[in-house]
Amino acid sequence: MAALIEIERLTKRFGAFTAVDDVSFAVDRGEVVGFLGPNGAGKSTTMKMLAGFVTPTSGTARICGDDVVDRPVAAKRHLGYLPEGAPTYPEMTVTAFLGFVASIRGYRGSEATDRVAHAMGLTQLEGVRLQPIETLSKGFKRRVGLAQSLLHDPPVLVLDEPTDGLDPNQKHEVRELIRKMAPEKAIVISTHILEEVDAVCTRAIIIARGKVLADSTPKALEAPGRTLEQVFRDLTMPTPEAA
Numbered sequence: 234m235a236a237l238i239e240i241e242r243l244t245k246r247f248g249a250f251t252a253v254d255d256v257s258f259a260v261d262r263g264e265v266v267g268f269l270g271p272n273g274a275g276k277s278t279t280m281k282m283l284a285g286f287v288t289p290t291s292g293t294a295r296i297c298g299d300d301v302v303d304r305p306v307a308a309k310r311h312l313g314y315l316p317e318g319a320p321t322y323p324e325m326t327v328t329a330f331l332g333f334v335a336s337i338r339g340y341r342g343s344e345a346t347d348r349v350a351h352a353m354g355l356t357q358l359e360g361v362r363l364q365p366i367e368t369l370s371k372g373f374k375r376r377v378g379l380a381q382s383l384l385h386d387p388p389v390l391v392l393d394e395p396t397d398g399l400d401p402n403q404k405h406e407v408r409e410l411i412r413k414m415a416p417e418k419a420i421v422i423s424t425h426i427l428e429e430v431d432a433v434c435t436r437a438i439i440i441a442r443g444k445v446l447a448d449s450t451p452k453a454l455e456a457p458g459r460t461l462e463q464v465f466r467d468l469t470m471p472t473p474e475a476a
């Protein structure tokens with residue numbers, strides 16, 4: 234069976250600058266891929282192309298077999314996407330925003346209400362359900378973003394720094410949630426927290442200057458006797474000649 238995420242030779246250029254350079258990888262059900270790289274490596278741009286927010290310059294991306302450019306609506310149906318930053322519509326309450334997302338996803342009546350309640354439960358948002366999103370702390374805003382990505386229980390999740398801004402307890406909760414969902418889904422998370430990779434990821438892809446430099450299990454990358462941080466630095470620190 235084909236992988237749930239299939240990326241082939243994906244490239245994005247902004248003018249003369251190549252942000253994502255010939256990136257290929259596939260993600261199967263049950264895998265949690267940690268997408269790592271220094272600032273500006275091309276992680277968010279790759280995720281935005283998967284989510285259909287940025288059009289690739291060349292190459293292809295498919296979600297559950299649907300090409301994100303040729304079949305954008307079908308591809309988005311299979312996908313939960315957490316973008317960087319906070320959700321839009323800051324003046325909406327949490328319940329109203331998630332209700333709006335449920336209606337866009339095609340749910341009506343009690344099914345919509347149940348979906349919203351379930352997503353709020355997974356992300357522990359019940360206590361702030363009637364608060365406008367703009368009045369929430371950074372961590373709560375992040376969880377609203379996560380809740381909208383999970384609402385339709387998609388088989389593929391693309392989460393751009395899901396634990397950014399969360400306190401240690403919430404980080405733990407979100408990692409547990411990702412671990413719990415993992416067997417049923419293909420998940421890609423970008424992160425700067427290397428312990429997170431050890432904690433939740435079955436595989437790590439390291440990218441720098443738009444190119445994939447490593448793609449392996451965290452264990453294999455670390456062996457023998459190296460930490461993931463050392464591997465990350467060795468691969469991504471600019472050499473004096475390149476600088």
Ligand SMILES: Nc1ncnc2c1ncn2[C@@H]1O[C@H](COP(=O)(O)OP(=O)(O)OP(=O)(O)O)[C@@H](O)[C@H]1O
Pocket residue numbers: 247252270271272273274275276277278279
């Ligand atoms: N719309 C755009 N126009 C021009 N350049 C862009 C645009 N979007 C991204 N870039 C550039 O592409 C490069 C990759 O950016 P991207 O946001 O994908 O990196 P990242 O790996 O997610 O970084 P970070 O870890 O800082 O979030 C950066 O140099 C960025 O400035």
